[in-house]
Amino acid sequence: MxxxxxxxxxxxxxxxxxxxxxxxxxxxxxxxxxxxxxPSLYKHIADKHELEVALIADGFVQQADAFEKALAGGNDVxxxxxxxxxxxxxxxxxxxxxxxxxxxxPRDELxxxxxxxxxxxxxxxxxxDRDCARAAWAFAHGMxxxxxxxxxxxDADIAAAWRTGIESIVANVAAxxxxxxxxxx
Amino acid sequence: MxxxxxxxxxxxxxxxxxxxxxxxxxxxxxxxxxxxxxPSLYKHIADKHELEVALIADGFVQQADAFEKALAGGNDVxxxxxxxxxxxxxxxxxxxxxxxxxxxxPRDELxxxxxxxxxxxxxxxxxxDRDCARAAWAFAHGMxxxxxxxxxxxDADIAAAWRTGIESIVANVAAxxxxxxxxxx
DNA sequence: GTCTATAGTGGGATAGAC
DNA sequence: GTCTATCCCACTATAGAC
Numbered sequence: 001m002x003x004x005x006x007x008x009x010x011x012x013x014x015x016x017x018x019x020x021x022x023x024x025x026x027x028x029x030x031x032x033x034x035x036x037x038x039p040s041l042y043k044h045i046a047d048k049h050e051l052e053v054a055l056i057a058d059g060f061v062q063q064a065d066a067f068e069k070a071l072a073g074g075n076d077v078x079x080x081x082x083x084x085x086x087x088x089x090x091x092x093x094x095x096x097x098x099x100x101x102x103x104x105x106p107r108d109e110l111x112x113x114x115x116x117x118x119x120x121x122x123x124x125x126x127x128x129d130r131d132c133a134r135a136a137w138a139f140a141h142g143m144x145x146x147x148x149x150x151x152x153x154x155d156a157d158i159a160a161a162w163r164t165g166i167e168s169i170v171a172n173v174a175a176x177x178x179x180x181x182x183x184x185x
Numbered sequence: 186m187x188x189x190x191x192x193x194x195x196x197x198x199x200x201x202x203x204x205x206x207x208x209x210x211x212x213x214x215x216x217x218x219x220x221x222x223x224p225s226l227y228k229h230i231a232d233k234h235e236l237e238v239a240l241i242a243d244g245f246v247q248q249a250d251a252f253e254k255a256l257a258g259g260n261d262v263x264x265x266x267x268x269x270x271x272x273x274x275x276x277x278x279x280x281x282x283x284x285x286x287x288x289x290x291p292r293d294e295l296x297x298x299x300x301x302x303x304x305x306x307x308x309x310x311x312x313x314d315r316d317c318a319r320a321a322w323a324f325a326h327g328m329x330x331x332x333x334x335x336x337x338x339x340d341a342d343i344a345a346a347w348r349t350g351i352e353s354i355v356a357n358v359a360a361x362x363x364x365x366x367x368x369x370x
Numbered sequence: 371g372t373c374t375a376t377a378g379t380g381g382g383a384t385a386g387a388c
Numbered sequence: 389g390t391c392t393a394t395c396c397c398a399c400t401a402t403a404g405a406c
Contacts, residue, residue, distance in 0.1 A: 101334065161323060
């Protein structure tokens with residue numbers, strides 16, 4: 001696999017993102033970490049936006065890989081396995097996670113299927129019920145962002161809230177499957 | 186009620202926040218909207234941070250008022266009434282909402298009880314179960330931030346996801362109340 | 371593919387006069 | 389309580405030489 005200069009630039013941007021947050025990713029800082037000057041970067045990439053898109057695309061691949069591994073574990077409750085993987089990955093890559101979720105997805109500029117693959121694992125864990133999958137995603141996203149922002153009160157039992165939320169939604173999926181008239185599909 | 190110059194400054198900052206987002210709240214812009222120069226602001230406030238704290242405190246009061254009104258409506262499902270009020274308020278004040286949730290709360294600098302009052306209404310709607318209340322909060326926060334960031338796919342039924350999530354958690358509260366050994370309180 | 375020089379824009383905050 | 393003048397900082401991006 002050949003590593004182009006562009007790849008090195010994206011890689012350096014990713015390291016800066018996780019080390020110093022979004023504000024730490026400046027063209028100057030990227031260049032400095034490669035031992036060159038900022039204007040030289042523009043021979044390899046069009047602008048900063050292109051860099052962000054590349055980082056986001058990479059994040060989706062990483063996330064989907066984590067989901068795949070979690071489901072392969074053969075857990076009793078797939079949704080809980082996905083939830084654990086979701087939380088772990090987000091907490092391990094806080095700034096990339098926020099970059100991926102804080103703004104509209106540049107869907108036109110992302111490689112084909114990159115978002116869909118991640119979504120598919122979540123949907124699979126919730127019996128294909130899209131409303132439940134979206135509710136579960138929103139719950140997980142809320143838990144992760146509140147934890148990352150340190151917004152829970154100091155005494156909050158975060159693990160217990162995770163269990164409560166996922167169990168509630170899973171129970172609801174099971175209930176609507178036994179009661180097909182509530183099914184939308 | 187006397188309106189001090191400081192109050193006018195905070196008010197102007199709040200208007201700019203909702204009109205132009207967080208980046209639109211600059212000392213220069215605040216001053217301009219009051220017809221003075223930026224350096225004059227520092228005779229009334231210490232720095233920009235003090236301004237943000239004042240906006241956040243005000244946001245909590247507004248939010249709690251909205252919750253109070255929603256519960257007073259005498260809804261069949263109090264948790265759904267709170268959820269609707271949560272969504273409506275956040276969508277009506279997107280930038281203030283993000284200011285209040287994107288960073289650690291400056292609890293030491295906030296007026297006493299301002300956070301607690303908002304929390305109390307949510308807790309009340311969920312029978313005092315803290316884990317369920319936190320799960321519900323995280324769900325609502327996730328739904329709101331994903332909607333504000335325009336992160337749901339274009340075809341997503343957002344209202345259905347709200348119903349699914351809240352109903353799931355409410356059902357879980359009811360279940361654990363009939364099954365006291367699962368109760369933590 | 372790298373460099374220097376620089377344009378253009380914007381920000382928070384202070385000193386000291388009035 | 390307001391002003392002018394100013395400091396110091398930072399950023400993205402381009403032009404043109406080598």
